[in-house]
Amino acid sequence: MSPKAASPPRRRERWPRDERVAAITEAARAVFCEKGFLESSTAEVAARAGVVEGTLYRYFPSKRALLLHVVERFYERIFADYEQQLMGVRGTWNRLRFLIWKHLSVLHGDPAMCRLIMHELRPSPDYRRSSVFRLNRRYTERTMAVIKEGIAAGELVPGVPLTIVRDMIFGCAEHHSWAYLRGEGQFSPEAAADALTDMVYRGLQPQALTRSGSADASVRRLEQAVRRLEGISPARRTRKAAG
Amino acid sequence: MSPKAASPPRRRERWPRDERVAAITEAARAVFCEKGFLESSTAEVAARAGVVEGTLYRYFPSKRALLLHVVERFYERIFADYEQQLMGVRGTWNRLRFLIWKHLSVLHGDPAMCRLIMHELRPSPDYRRSSVFRLNRRYTERTMAVIKEGIAAGELVPGVPLTIVRDMIFGCAEHHSWAYLRGEGQFSPEAAADALTDMVYRGLQPQALTRSGSADASVRRLEQAVRRLEGISPARRTRKAAG
DNA sequence: TATTTAAGTGAGGTGGACTCATTAAATGGC
DNA sequence: GCCATTTAATGAGTCCACCTCACTTAAATA
Incomplete structure (x- = not known):
């Protein structure tokens, strides 16, 4: 030719x-x-x-670097108006609910990209040195800041490590959206945000189990006594256990 | 030659x-x-x-099938005495705490294997059809069963979807152990189990909406404490953990 | 227009998962 | 003990995907 x-x-x-x-x-x-x-x-x-x-x-330089770049662009788009929107929400419960809902909505809105991030980028050995890791941390820190505000305002109690609360929120969101990200199920960001926010909020409110006002001192002492008893084995089986 | x-x-x-x-x-x-x-x-x-x-x-048949087989053997070892041990623990809080602690202990005890499962096996496209997925589900269902028992006993309230509670527990455990699994941090299974169990337990308790220590609230709390006592447990609760 | 610069090319190099025809160790009949 | 049969084990080779590099040529510059 x-x-x-x-x-x-x-x-x-x-x-x-x-x-x-x-x-x-x-x-x-x-x-x-x-x-x-x-x-x-x-x-x-x-x-x-x-x-x-x-x-x-x-x-x-590599296929993986290309993936990192793709994900960075995604984060930039997602974060663009976060702070702005959060400023429009007042009250600890509402702010917490907003952040959780927003996070779940992102998962719901672009499952393929989120699957890419959570299942394919994050497991890579150098993830914690990547820019995406730092972007993500800035994001979770905003949520922790809302909880700190709630504690400072006396609306929530300290005592539970903040990292545990953070891991509950984002861990729950991740597991809850698992099947959906694989295209094998559904979930409602609104319903999940409500339930998750309620659980977290209630878990951080003053109660006998952790901390209480001075008026509850005797109840608290009793609670502790009960708990100690729970650790003792009297070799007695109650009727309740039969059910 | x-x-x-x-x-x-x-x-x-x-x-x-x-x-x-x-x-x-x-x-x-x-x-x-x-x-x-x-x-x-x-x-x-x-x-x-x-x-x-x-x-x-x-x-x-493939490298991946070999991975699946390796993980199956691991699950078999881990689950061997689970049910047996759980039978030795009485009381919703204690049973919940035991399961959470056990889970965190597995993560703590064999981080390399757990990283393999969570970061490399689970993201694979056919994971949800694999035997490991089914084994894992049996495992999380045991935890949900404990919560159902608590609800049936009136110690916990229904209302929060059980799947949310499950995802909180296992999602939190996963995120909390994240850095450790990569060999880049530490965590205490005992401390984390205490905090996580408290959060979940409190999140599922009847809420006294008033923040005061009213007599009403005190009575309710005492009732709960007594109900807990009805499930008497030989396990000793270790509140303090070495961090 | 001639010269310089570097974006773009595509034919390999490399390395790792997987295959298959061949070899030989165990087994069983005699 | 000997031969026939079976099949575990072999390792050379295939295929495929990431990545490299020497070369081509479109644009920029003088």
Whole structure:
């Protein structure tokens, strides 16, 4: 075959760096979300971006770095108006509920991307050194700040480590959305936010179990006595246990 | 070099199927735990098991199936005496605390294996069809059963969806042990179990909406304490934990 | 227009999961 | 004890995907 008659080769275009990066990023986002990171090939990303594989590696040192970049762009979009919106909500319960609901809504709104982040990016060995990890931490810290405000206002009690509360909120959200992220179930961000906020809020309110006003001192002492008793085995079986 | 003088080839031994499977499984467990699943190579697993790569594929259809088998053996060991031990604990709070503590202890005791399960096995596309998923569900259902008992006994209130409670417990445990599983932090199963159990327990108790120590509220709390006492337990509650 | 710069290319390199024809160790009949 | 049969074990080889690099050529610059 003569060179003239050959099928016309791809017109080689030289784009501005930003546009090329954007095109590759968008192609990668689409492919990764469709197939998952491991099942995606750099060849397919390149094809969808309208370049050859080698071009990817001019802009990104590795497939994983490309994933990181895709996720960073996502976080930027998500966080854009967070602080602004939170300022419009008053009261500890409402603020807490808003943040939890917002988080669940993100999971609900873009399950493929969230699955990518939680199941494929986060397990990678260097995740905790990545920018995404730091972005995520800033995000959870905002939630902890709301709880600290509640404690400062006397509405919530200290005593439970804040990290436990944080892990309950985000751990619950993650597990609760698990099946949905795989496309194998449903969940309601509103209902889940209500239930989760209630649980957390109640768990942080003054009660006999942790702390109480001075008037409850005797009750508290009794509570502790009961608890001590629970640790003793009198070898007696009550009627209740039969049920 | 003459054939006679060549380095002696591996003595070809034919083992009973069970022993060969056990050897391969143990080698895979060790390598996967050391390096992580993706970073491990089948060549290294084979070498450690004293066979060549092809032999692996006589017993396991894929590297991933080998991982599944390794994890199944782990679950069997972990679950062996669960039910037995739980029968020795009385009282909703104590039973809940026992299950949570046990779970956290497993995470604490074999972080490499748990990381393998949570970060590398669970994200795989067919996880929810796997035997490990079913084993895990049996395990979380036991925890939900304890809460149902508490509700049936009137010690806890219904109203919060049980799945939310379950996700709080296991989600919190997972997030709380996150850094530790990567070898980048510490956590105390005892302290975390206390805090988490308290939060969950309190979140499921009838709420005295008044914050004061009214006589009414005191009575209610005492009633709850007595109800707890009705399930008498030989387990001793350790409030303080070394952090 | 001639020269310089670097974006873009695509043909390999490499490494790891997996396959399969061949080899030989165990087994059983005689 | 010997041969036939079975099948565990082998290891050379295939395939595929990430990544590299020497080269091409479109744009920028003088």
